[in-house]
Amino acid sequence: MKLKTKQFGELEFNEDRIVKLPEGIIGFENLKDYLLIKTEDELFFWLNSIEEAEIVFPLFAINALDDSYPQVDENEVFGIVTLNPDPAKITVNLKAPVYINLNKMEGYQKILDTDKYSIDYNLFVEGKE
Secondary structure: OEEEEOOOEEEEOOHHHEEEOOOOEOOEOOOOEEEEEEOOOOOOEEEEEOOOOOOEEEEEEHHHOOOOOOOOOOOEEEEEEEOOOOHHHOEEOOOOOEEEEOOOOEEEEOOOOOOOOOOOEEOOOOOOO
């Protein structure tokens, strides 16, 4: 199968690489099939829609931020990133994580019922000099 993307060009992939999100992503409930892309030199993962190739969500592995973050057995947990040219304004949504089982290639988004986690957690913090 082939997918022509704006960001990554034309990607060739096998059907077993498709991540199924039966409920979709909030606001994109109609899109169910995605490719999870990770390039060697990137900090982020990319969840690229197969149905609409121009729809892509940058993801960040939340475990890198908080090892006590709510886990689900056999699932990797990701936050959707809001990119910005100013690194100090790049945020990750910790309130509505995306859980992906990489063995089953299935996932879902869940809204956590707690005020502990922010929708716009600053990924980068300016250091004090």
